[in-house]
Amino acid sequence: MTRPSDASTRRLWLLPLLLAGLGAGSAQPMAASMQATVDTHLRAWxxxxTGQQHALQTRLQAWDALPLGQRDDQRSRYQAWLALQETERARLRQSAREFALLPATEQTRLRVVFEHQDAMQQQGWRLGPALGADWPRLQPLFAFVPPGQRADVLIALKQTDPAQRDDLAALAQRIPPQSRDGFRREWLKQPATQRAAWLQHRRNQ
Known part of the structure; x- marks a missing residue:
């Protein structure tokens, strides 16, 4: 059996970076720290x-064979998982164990319920159990956030408690589409410790 080439093995060890959305096709030269990491992985590889190497290469080939949209979706899922807090990951692991114990008919029913949700609602669950549950109510305010604002919005949303999300949901029903960007900017300008009071004030206006 032919041993994989060094070029192939380098590419295989870049798979976690691909899944994280860093992209092996970037035109930028590889940073020295990343090069050192790849070299370390290559030596470990x-x-x-040889049999395990070929098994891993088979997995990489299966990844390459996936449609681009499916690969993008899996990268997005992986990035969402990395963005979760450890407590949220623990809750999801527990939920997965509980789901696995359900009768097959109940598993099927729940899958059908999920599949009938619209794509935006499904993606909302990637924000974690708490935000995912509230996402249908928050969606009007946060479904179409400009790229430059997304990271700050996500951090701020993860800092909210149920009362703040309830205020945001109520405001989402009152703020017209053309005013939502301005509202988000004002909300983000508030110190994290003052956002709850600011939201209550806006809701009571």
């Missing part, structure tokens, strides 16, 4: 038995 060369110590793996």
């Amino acid at each position: 060369q110590a793996i038995p």
